[in-house]
Amino acid sequence: MSEYQYYEFQAIDEPLNQKAMAELRAMSSRARITPTSFVNTYNWGNFRGDPYHLMTKYFDAFVYVTNWNYRQFMLRFPRHLVDEKMFGKYCVEHGASCETRGKFILLDLSSESECDEWEDGDGWLSSLIPLRSEILAGILLSRLKNCLSNLPRSVIYNPAFLRFRY
DSSP, X not given: OOOOEEEEEEOOSSOOOHHHHHHHHHHOSSOEEXXXXXXXXXXXXXXXXXXXXXXXXXXXXXXXEEXXXXXXXXXXXXXXXXXXXXXHHHOOSTTEXXXXXXXXXXXXXXXXXXXXXXXXXTTHHHHHTHHHHHHHTXXXXXXXXXXXXXXXXXXXXXHHHHHHOO
């Protein structure tokens, strides 16, 4: 089987300007780049950019999905809008971390399973982005951790799960 890596970044609070889009184009000639997104699929090689740097500089949400069942989901929050101590309480387990970068806090959740089946990442980020608004509105971070556990995609995307699973 060939390798599969899916990268998707989304700008929510502020669109990318032409200079930023040109900087991103220099990292990947094949990526789909718009004023609000950067999407690329790799079947060989690796992405030359650093997701943490791109999140700090340009984007508010990120998802990375591979065919070896590694998943990563990051959200960027303005420091003045969130309680840094609250993030720290929930980022103590393996697979969950937060990092302050300048005027932002990056919440990074990852999961790796040993399942033989995998799904491509197309559509994952658009389903997960509403969680950012919920966190900004004060919803518990533990719900995010559940989204990247080894649950089937159909459960993760079920609105009832996102509303009631703690």
